[in-house]
Amino acid sequence: ESALRDAVTFGAADLLVMKLTTSILTHRALQIIGDSSYTLYLIHWPVVCILKAYECTRWTDRLVAMLLCFIVAILIYNSYEMWYLTLSEKGTLLLVGVLYLATASVYIFYHRMEREEIIQGTTEKALSFGEARVINLQMDMQWETNLRFDNCSLRDPKVDWNPWGFCNLPAGNGNLSFLIIGNSYAANHGKMIVEHLRDHYGRIAVHTVSECEPLIVTTSIYCSGAVKLQEEFLQDINSFKPDVLFLSSRYIEPNIPIGTMDVKDDQLYLAMMQKLKRYEEKVKKVFILQAFPRPANLQKIEDGRMKENRTIDEYMEEAIEADSIPMRRRVEELAKNCEKCVIYDLMQLHMDKGKFMVANPVTHLHYFEALRHHTRLGEKLNSRSRKCLIGRSQTGRATISQTIQKPRQSHDF
Template sequence: MEKVSTENKRLDLQGVRGLAILSVLGFHFLPRIFPNGYLGVDQFFVLSGFFMCKLLRKSSASLNSQTIFGFVFNFYSKRLKRILPLYLLIIFVSLIFLIYLFPKPAYETNLESSKRALIFLSNRPATQAEDYFSMVPDLHFYQKLNQFFQLSLAIDVFTHTWSLSVEVQFYFIIPIIFLFGIKTIPARFQMHFFGILGIISYGYSYLFCSRTKAFNSVLARIWQFMIGMIVFIASEPDTNTLSKVSLLENCDLENQNEDDALLKNASSVQEEFENFEESNSPTIIKLLTLGSMVGLVLCPSKISSLFLRPFFTIATGLVMLFSEKDSFLSFHFLTYIGDISYSLYLIHWPIYAFWKLQLSYGSIWNLSLLLAFGLSVILAVLSYEFFEKWYLKLSRRTIAIICIVFLMLNFTTVYHDQIEKWIQSKPHKNVPRLDGIVIGNVSYDDANRLNNEWSVNDYLNTFVPTCKYDDGSGPFGRCNHTGLEVYKGKFKILIIGNSFAANHGRLIHQECGSKARELVQISISACEPLYPAVKYGQRCVDTVEMFKKVVADEKPDYAFLTSRFLDIGDPFAAGVTRVEDDPIYKSMKKSFDVLVTSVKFKVFVFMQIPEIVPSNIEKIVEVIKNKEDLAEFDKSFVQRNHTIARVRYEKMVQGCEKCVPFDYDSLFWNRTTSTWRFYDEANNGLSYMTTINHLSFHGLELVRHIFSNLCSSF
């Protein structure tokens, strides 16, 4: 898949490369129509084996004038020079788009895969949700509700980098294999040597590997690279044999007759090969093989890979062997597709993934898919013409600097949450911390005490000291925040929600008060502003209507919709598979649209967190103190996940220009254990939550920077 030099380029091989990338695109964009298109990747591996052998044999001609280290380094630098700059750039751009355009669950689940992609380990065994072949959807895929909710988790934006990982991993072993071959194996047996290695690799993939492992493992793919190497040796019999003789002539040989035999062998092999080329046999073999390959890719029925993969791999080798100067494969359009194939391969999948998550709406294709395909091609052309061609002319030193810069950008982006969290953990302005922690970690006893106090005093802590409550209603009613006149702010800010709004009141005052001319807070316990909780009856029905009226009357410049999910987290109704058809979503969307029209600039919408098991809070410190399995403890912490609520909220804010979603998932999701962690392990178990499912003062400090960033934006 990496680019080849234009020097002495065989146009027919670029045509093969063009057919390969078209097969892959068909498989990715229209998997039901082209279920066998994945074989294009197998063709790429054969092509890579061919060009690797070409580079190694060319370098081996000067092996006596350079060290083995220099020989290997020269190979690595040339290969990686072609792959790394564009590869690292595409990963970086994909990460940026993940942060700002993709749904939050997709971003979170792709962080780990991006790390593997950066170190070329994307070909590790996939989980069922990540299985490459899952791109060919089941007929009833969208009727399976649990899969519907996991759709955004199943799309790995970096899944296509698995093939580059296989290729780069092969780079690390091929110089050793090649050196062993030319140093120890007579020239006339070198094809046999590579052939035996290929047979061993294929046997390993067939006898000892699962389907997934055989697909991803570099050891199970060596046979395809070997076929490419064999094709190169077979297509250059005179050059290769005489090159071997040249090497041997420089050695201290005991038997000069062996040299003579090799020279005679070179002449006879060349004569036989030329006679074969003059017959019609190569043309017939090429046409039959190429026609069969195209037919198999176009076949709308999925064919067993046990037959298809070895046939396609060998067929690719035969076509490459007999296709030099072939008019069809050298056709300009096809060769140009081959030229841009590396860019097209790297660019198309992230764009397709975005379409799948945001623009497919459950369908297998639509007009947006056609636009995604067109955009992929246009960007690939621009990438090839203005980036690939440019950097391939640069020196190794310059390329190395570019790669280091891209690596730094990538790792900074991958770990930006941790960096931001570390920065925000520094003393913030002149506002005292709500949790009272000044410096250092608290003891186990203090952690236990604070956890208990925050839960016991949860209701009292929802009283905001700066609030002037109407009619003695307390925290669950209306309040006008005071003390704003000293800041001379110019905006009217409104906070609405259930008790979660009151829970956040003092934090929002501290971070946004300096921008506010007026800061109004309205919270109603146990009632969501957008959809009435059934078990609370008419009270919550009235609350939804009340919030509509209040927002219309207040006409705020900015509004915070800060509410914990209740019924909005309920499963879809029976038979509903699309969020647009869900009755709860339609009701909350209708209410939300009314609210948004009355807000002048922005509505900040909280995107939910899981509901916890309250009784676990009192266990936290003991679990940490006793060094128990925290991952297992974490799993027992979640009483009700927020996945369905997020699906509804994300769909609700989609396309809303005034809407700014914010959430806490990255702060509570532990990527090491893949569990939700609602306590501070480093602080001996300080809880981020209370038993009322509110944020504790320690939890509010954890999210402070989010509100600081939101409020600094206006």
């Protein structure tokens, strides 16, 4: 093959040097091919790429592709190329500008679409650290936009604003009424409930309050009047009258030690149980989001590792800011002693070989943004929660849908 290429190249050079004008060399068909040669050169490269991409190795495929290249090149030369050769300097400059603009527009469109697919988790593509960092910073800045609900009807527009406050959402296809209460995770993970349990609920609403937890008197400076807000949650239940209540809350301090040998004697557990009983008596079933480790600000962790010339991994020990073992024990005990309660657990979706993953191992994109909410990629990971296991000591394990569909397995509504 190499020798043939050399022979053709040197043969063509000899013909040019000798300036032969035989009837064969001046035939109209060869003139057409010669005039179209530059166009043919440009066209054959994408065709070669397509053949390789689709593994077209048969000689018939290559022959057809070669013939098509000749035909398309001739058509383009006689239509487009012959036309633009007649343009003036200004016309040519305008054409070049339009072509550059069209090329840039196509590139930006597909690049943005690809980036959106990567962020949404619908596709996985290995990214360089620089590419991943740009997207991670973008997701950090879009945290509040990511929390907002579509088609949210605010109860009191003077006080509430999406995603904060009380929000009525479009009706589903079922007969039950759902109410989701909690801090920002009520919005962050509430979307998962809205999307995957649509066939079970008719009415559905969400009440989201920054930082404040339904079962714990939050001491965060961002949660003002925690006790009063818990009373507001109770008022929401009284007025909305939900069949199913979701306590979807990020535990601000999941690592508070258990103060006694028996978790049932722990003061924080007892306070949580007291509040839970008040919620439980007003509804037919309560789902409680289980605690999981609190991630650190991943951008800062990566900056620190870069300064120390250390690798950036999907699991980094210092990326876990607070362990969740004490709070998980409390929540497990709540479910054991609450007749209508079920816990649903997202932690297992982050686990790989016993480690809590904070980033996608292929794309290096974060599952959590700077304020510890799940990114859209993290939400995509958690969307598997309709198949996710939820725990109850009395009834074993089942999916959320199974628990709702088969209430007798974990108490009737």
